[in-house]
Amino acid sequence: MRYAPDQKAETRTRLVREAAARMRALGPDGIGVADLMRGIGLTHGGFYAHFRSKDDLIAQAVGQMFTESRARFDRVPEQREGADRLALFVTRYLSGEHRDRPDRGCPLTSITADITRQGEDARAAFDAGVAALTGRIDAMLPQSDPALAASLINEMAGAVALSRAVSDRAASDQILAATRDAIRRRAGLPDETCPEPCKETP
Amino acid sequence: MRYAPDQKAETRTRLVREAAARMRALGPDGIGVADLMRGIGLTHGGFYAHFRSKDDLIAQAVGQMFTESRARFDRVPEQREGADRLALFVTRYLSGEHRDRPDRGCPLTSITADITRQGEDARAAFDAGVAALTGRIDAMLPQSDPALAASLINEMAGAVALSRAVSDRAASDQILAATRDAIRRRAGLPDETCPEPCKETP
DNA sequence: TGTACATCAGTGAACGCGCGTTCACTGATGTAC
C-alpha cells in the first residue's frame, strides 16, 4: 500500500504515547522495542525509522508524560479558579483512580528514581516538566508561594508512589485519605467536601 | 582450602549488603548476579548456594535496606529525645549527603516505584519497613499523630527523590532547603539551627 | 495509453551481548580405620 501523507508522523505519535503509558507502569527498563511496536500493531524493524535509539524515544516519552498529566489533572471547568481549582487538583491527584492507573498517572509518582539514570535529553524534559507543574500549582495557591507549591507536590507524589507500593489495601487508602487532609490543611483549603462526584475506585 | 565454620553465613551477609547498596543506586533491575558476585570477589556460579533465585535475594536486600537506613538516620546521642531527636533526623534525611549517596540512603527514596513490580516477599519486607519507619517518626513527635508522621515521611522521601532527579544543582539544593523548612514547621520544630555540625555535601 | 522507475513506511531475519540459571567439577581439610 501507498501511505497517507501524514502516516509516518501519526505512527510516531502513537509510539510516543504508547511508550509514555508503558514507562509509567513499568519504568524505562520495562519497555522493550519489540513489545512496544507490537503494542501498536507493527513489527520491531520499523522502530529506527522513527527514533535514533531507545534513549531518544524515552526522552520524547518523558515530555509526553507531563503533557498528558497536565491534561488529566489540570483540566477544570472554566468558571472555577483559585482555591476551587486547587481542591479539584488535589482530589484527583490523591484519588484511588490515580493510584490504580499508573499508566495514566503523573510522572513524578512513577519515574522520578529512574530519571537519575537516564540520558541528558530525558533529564532535561523531566526538569522542564517539574518546573511547569510546580508553577501551575503555585498559581492555584491563594497567594504565590513557590516553596509551598514544591513542598505540596513532593508530598502528593510521595504519597501516591507509596500508596502503590503498600500491599494492604486499607493501609493504602489510608495514606491517600490522610494526605488529602494534610494537603488541604497546608494549602488553606476547606475540609474534605467533594468538589465534584468522587469516584474513588473505578 | 577448607572453610571457616561461619564462612558461608558471612558470604551471604556480604552479598545481601552489597545487593542492598546496589539496589538503592540502580534499582532491582540494575543489579546482575554476575556483577554482584564479582563485587564481593567471587564468581557467579556460587550464587545459588546462597539464594533460591534473584528474587529471593531482592527480598532479603529490601529488609537489609531498612535495617541499615534505621542505623544511619535514627542513631542519636542517648541524651537526646523528642523534638531534638526529630530535628536531627530531619537534618540528616534532607541533607546533601543523603541526596548524593543513594547507595546508603532510605529505601523510600529509591525503590518505592520498583516495589510495585516485585514478588510477594519483597513487598512484605517493604510493608514492614514502612510501618516501622512511620512508627519511629511518630514516636519522635511532640504528641503521637500517626497520620502526621506518615505525611511527613511522604514529603521527605518525595523531596529527596526529586532532588536527585533534578539536574540543576542549585534547584536541587533549594528543594532540600525548602523541605527542611516545611517539615520543621509542620512538626512544630524550631527554625533551622543546626542541631549538630551540618556537613551538607562531603 | 502503457511501461519503467522512484518512493518509502513497514517487514523480518540476523547480529552480538548480557541476563538468570544449572551443573559437573575443584581442592583444601577434616575424619575413619
Place this chain on the structure above:
DNA sequence: TGTACATCAGTGAACGCGCGTTCACTGATGTAC
C-alpha cells in the same frame, strides 16, 4: 603413623532467552516519458 574417603564453599563452562540494533527487502502507489 599413613591411607582412603567425605565434606563443601566456591569455580567456570554452558544453556536458553530476550534485549537493542542493523539491513536487505517488500509492495502498493505515484511520477516520467
